[in-house]
Amino acid sequence: MSDPAGKHDPSPLDEFSSRLEAARKVANPNAEDADATRGRAMGKGFRLASELLAAMIVGPALGLGLDQLAGTSPWGLVGGILVGFAAGIRNVAQTMKQDRKGDEAGAE
């Protein structure tokens, strides 16, 4: 997550923080405790679920709206469900792709 793009000039404070960081890594190599990891995994899962769900609400809603306007019932709803499902899968796939990109960047 952190992005040390070298935007500060080296000052005593920054030098101290890098030494502190190194010392911390030695003292506690796996600082990520199990609870935090589980919480983050839960957050990720929730995110994927809500993204799928949201698209599956929007699709049918648009379909129903079209039915109301154009009187094409029930074909708007049927199409909306299909498109909404596809959009949900697309959301999930893209989120996973972004996550993997983030993990690779964060792994250093």
Next chain:
Amino acid sequence: MLRQMAAGPMEQFEIHPLVPLTMGGVDVSFTNSTLWMWIALGAAIAFFGVATRSRALIPGRLQSVAEVFYEFIADTVRGAIGPEGMKFFPYVFTLFIYILLANLLGLFPTIPGLPHTFTTTSHIAVTASLGLLSISIVIIYGFYKNGLSFLKLFVPSGVPIWLLPLVSLIEIVSFLSRPISLAIRLFANMLAGHIILKVFAGFIISLLGAGGVFGVIAIFPFLGIIAITMLEILVAFLQAYVFAILTCIYLNDAVHAGHH
């Protein structure tokens, strides 16, 4: 059993008008929800006011916390949008701090004699407003910056022409689902966490009420509540962060709509 206890698990989400008001036939009462939004706002202003008062080079305790928040969100914004995204920093930072404080304040137990604690983010009206605000900024800035080429967002490159209408439709639905997914996620997390806490608390009361051996068993839901409360504190941070970073990711589309 639970029914005859003082409060069911859903009662904490009820909205009561504190100062009834109507404006042009619309109910705009000052409710407990309004009160806790103001408390979150006041807490944020007070915290950053006090924390940044001394503006020391070597920060004190409060100033360190404020700086950690600042750098955390600034890194998030730079990472997701790039340096030019920093013009959205005030918005993302405000969003993060507000959601975080609203989530955390809701976890406080009610102090007797004061109004009941209320989690404003457990109401979909609140989270949906925040989600719509985020997506409105994305749409308005997207069109302002890119003009009509913002619509290229819905036309991914490398798609055969006969498939394009369908893919664009899917992209549009996917875009429209963003504020809804933002809203549902935050609201569902807060709602679920608080219901679980109240249900476990109900177990304790029922067990203690049953007396004898059952009173001893009450220790287990109590330990459960402690664990869930700690998890909820984590969730409060996590959901505020997720809302902020997703806003950044969506803003990134608006800033960089041309090149995809």
